[in-house]
Amino acid sequence: MEKPAIIDHLFSDFLKEHKVQVDILREDLLHPQISGNKYWKLKYFIKEAQEKNYNTLISFGGAYSNHIHALAYTGKKFGFKTIGIIRGEELAAKERNPTLYDAEQYGMKLDFISRKDYKMRFDTKFLDTIKKKHPNSLIIPEGGAGDTGEKGVVDMIGRIQNISQYNYILVCSGTSTTAIGIAKAVKDSETKVITVPALNLRQTLLNVNDRLVKYGIDPLISWQEYTFGGYGKFPDELRSFCKDFQKEYNILPDPVYTSKGLYGLLDKISQGYFKKGTKILFVHTGGLQGWRGYNKLSD
Numbered sequence: 001m002e003k004p005a006i007i008d009h010l011f012s013d014f015l016k017e018h019k020v021q022v023d024i025l026r027e028d029l030l031h032p033q034i035s036g037n038k039y040w041k042l043k044y045f046i047k048e049a050q051e052k053n054y055n056t057l058i059s060f061g062g063a064y065s066n067h068i069h070a071l072a073y074t075g076k077k078f079g080f081k082t083i084g085i086i087r088g089e090e091l092a093a094k095e096r097n098p099t100l101y102d103a104e105q106y107g108m109k110l111d112f113i114s115r116k117d118y119k120m121r122f123d124t125k126f127l128d129t130i131k132k133k134h135p136n137s138l139i140i141p142e143g144g145a146g147d148t149g150e151k152g153v154v155d156m157i158g159r160i161q162n163i164s165q166y167n168y169i170l171v172c173s174g175t176s177t178t179a180i181g182i183a184k185a186v187k188d189s190e191t192k193v194i195t196v197p198a199l200n201l202r203q204t205l206l207n208v209n210d211r212l213v214k215y216g217i218d219p220l221i222s223w224q225e226y227t228f229g230g231y232g233k234f235p236d237e238l239r240s241f242c243k244d245f246q247k248e249y250n251i252l253p254d255p256v257y258t259s260k261g262l263y264g265l266l267d268k269i270s271q272g273y274f275k276k277g278t279k280i281l282f283v284h285t286g287g288l289q290g291w292r293g294y295n296k297l298s299d
């Protein structure tokens, strides 16, 4: 599963003119089914489940969750049963979307619950009842969040030689687990971490930064103006951006996360946010399976 890091340099007149270097860490190429950060966040959960001899992995997600998709595949690959607890009981009777269709194909059992119950996913009593029902299982928080998930992300960055050459590492956020893991990985260097949330994470990021500062780690810089209306929102402007970006650089962003991050990055560069000679590493966290939930990039 783990491969050496692939880093591409972006070349364009636009970047030349602004005298910044943008490199892309191609975690979208990690694996055809488990792209990007999702594998890294699952890594130490799998290890824990192996060490404790559990036979089942359980986690939470929405109907389009890349995390659920990755868990279903990874679980199968490592010989675990998997259960996905999915937000929205009304979905149980409906035809599966591509994400959930795959998950079932990989052997995951889907358990659809109401939005009200889904809100309890961090509640210890609620988790205890799940654990009682499935005693031989590891319950993984939504998005692989927390120390265990962050530890795998530290490994993702650890593969890169010379990471301290970068002034900034940019990554998109849902739970912020990946961004926190990156901040932990570069804590002893001058490299700063910028996150572009794909949904409104104002409060989450305040909490995240409190936690980081307590660890003696620099807080994340966040650009909160590129959510495009919220999670899963994909207006025409963003769709055309993806098309143009792919044409110019031959790299396809995903519709939910990296499209917003790359849009934000190029926007800030055009505003002169970075001084001349700045080196930036953008983490392409994958998520390309998400395109199937949207119309393709047709002309």
Ligand SMILES: *Cc1c(COP(=O)(O)O)cnc(C)c1O
Binding pocket: 036, 037, 038, 066, 067, 143, 172, 173, 174, 175, 176, 177, 178, 179, 254, 257, 258, 285, 286, 287, 288
């Ligand atoms: C899940 C996901 C993210 C967000 O990762 P978090 O660790 O939850 O912040 C970013 N990009 C892609 C493509 C994802 O699938």
